[in-house]
Amino acid sequence: MESRSRRRVHIDDRAPSAGAVEPQDISGTADDVQGLKLRPSDGNVTEDQEPFMGIKVRRKASLHRDYKGDYIDVPSNQFLMKILKKQGEQSVLFADKVMKFTATGKMKRRILLITEFAIYIVDPETDTLKRRIALAAVDKICLSELSDNFFAFIIPTEYDVLMASTRKTEIVTVLVEAFKSSSDYELEVVFSNRFGYNAGGELLKEVQFEEVEGGVKTRILRKQD
Secondary structure: OOOEOOEEEEEOOOOOOOOOOOOOOOOOOOEEEOOEEEEEOOOOEOHHHOOOOOOOOOOHHHHOOOOOOEOOOHHHOHHHHHHHHHOOOOEEEEEEEEEEEOOOOOEEEEEEEEEOOEEEEEEOOOOEEEEEEEHHHOOEEEEOOOOOOEEEEEOOOOOOEEEEOOOHHHHHHHHHHHHHHHOOOOOEEEEOOEEEEEEEOOEEEEEEEEEEOOEEEEEEEEOOO
């Protein structure tokens, strides 16, 4: 099985905030870019190590894709850098633009950042941090068994997040690895062609997936009591 390489963005901050954890010592040459260091990940992810365990129907393209990590050039974005340094973050494991579904069902373009400690959701049009979710608050990730782009973060103490990304495989894998690295808690990955999520307040919704000719049909319905 061909291995995949990933790169994480390390923040070189000489005065990290109190309680921040130092990044792992990762061998390899670092490329310094505006106060950040791009270093090779300390491990390669192979197909049998991913949290999909043969359940997920995979696109052929996703089976042979390198994991890059930063797809939006975080070091060049001063607003993102300000957020990360303010939170005392030491590294960025994943960064990309995704589609987020609002409580009313509209799709909004957002930047998704995953670090060793949290998930950040940013509005790229207004440079606004919409939400910071501590990794410890995430109970599980839900996704279908089919070749679609949807996934949901289930957060019992807050409200859940439904998103879509062509890099869903990498997002799930990065989060599972981050949980293993930062705690003894193993993030649950649930596969079902029908799952519910809390869209906010008391608004419960259900996502349904059906394999049809030429692709996957997805429906988002209001869940009845």
